[in-house]
Amino acid sequence: MTKIRIAIQKSGRLNNDSLSMLKDCGISIDNGKDQLKADARNFPMEVFYLRNGDIPQYLRDGVVDIAIIGENVLIEKGEDIGIVEKLGFSKCRVSLAVPKAMEYNSVNDFEGKRIATSYPNTVKNYLKERGVNADLHIINGSVEIAPNIGLADAICDIVSSGSTLFKNNLKEVEVMLKSEAVLAESTNISAARKEILEKLRFRIKSVLQARQSKYVLLNAPNEKLKNIIQILPGMRSPTVLPLAEEGWSSVHTVIKKDKFWEVIDELKRAGAEGILVCPIEKMVL
Structure with missing residues (x-):
């Protein structure tokens, strides 16, 4: 029996919201603790629990057919991957932030500055479009500490409420993009799995309409x-x-x-x- 293979984030809020969406679509997942792969009981679906940053490559390689992933991750690592549906949850923004004491006038203030980030492509493209050159320090993890330890003059990171920036004595000064969870599709999806995707999409649209x-x-x-x-x-x-x-x-x-x-x-x-x-x-x- 053909099953569609969907990737979702292994842990965190996007994991919880993704499972909630599938549950609202009437899909029951047999999910034991620490499983990396699980089957749906009542829908032709296999669920893969993956690191968020790895999902674009799994889609590109055709290891999974679809994924629920943050739009910001696709912009950073998977611009070639198509978005099937915007899902309306896990909303955030990718922003540039500086120490509160720093006077800020415009994006030109980043000229020659050191920026710590997990989103180098997003930052590079944003600054290039505005004619600004900066030195990027790629950090996989908490970037908020970088200005406090002298590693960088500013940071680029995901912002939801802004509380993490506040706690680290930083202020948000440039919103580069707004993001939410999306349903993304592999270019290698088969015709049979595409049919299953359309059934899933129908259910998702019904849930989204109801939520709104x-x-x-x-x-x-x-x-x-x-x-x-x-x-x-x-x-x-x-x-x-x-x-x-x-x-x-x-x-x-x-x-x-x-x-x-x-x-x-x-x-x-x-x-x-x-x-x-x-x-x-x-x-x-």
Whole structure:
């Protein structure tokens, strides 16, 4: 039986979020402690647990067919590898940071400076586009300590909350790129495995749509119904059902999470009452 081979990060937040995504897609993984390879019980899939930085080469060599990986890693090590789907989790940015006491005006301040980083290609390309020359020190590990021990004048690293920079007396000054987890595809994937990938993509899209949406039910007086319906975005159009109380209707619709509070405020002003908000587990379009 043909199985699709997927790589995910061996440990860390991306590992947890990736397994959560597969679980939400209805895929159960037989995963024992410290296993480097596991099978799915109810989907034709093998899971490989790999170091994040090694995944692009495994994709390139066709050892795995697809991977859930940080977009920043592909930009650094796998620009030739295609992105199938952006997954919306493990969001971060790759930034340049300097000591808090350093006065910073523009990217030109990095001219001739020593920058410690695990992302040399990303930094080199970013500075080259801006005509800046710097001395890069490649460090595989925690780079935040480099300015404090005199190894570098600045660093380039992943930033999520910024708390690690703050603790190391650094400040973020240039955001070079924004990143999130993506589903990447090997150029060597077979036609049979490509079919399995499309089934997986369908499930992932349903999960992503659900995560980005809320199901809303509300009561509305019939004389205000027209105005309330005009406010609602809905997937196609809202569902309207008569209530037992004469002159009132129940309205059901879906609202995108990023516009949720603005729409709710408008609905209240338009006369909506008894607004009930529910999470959506899956949304198939």
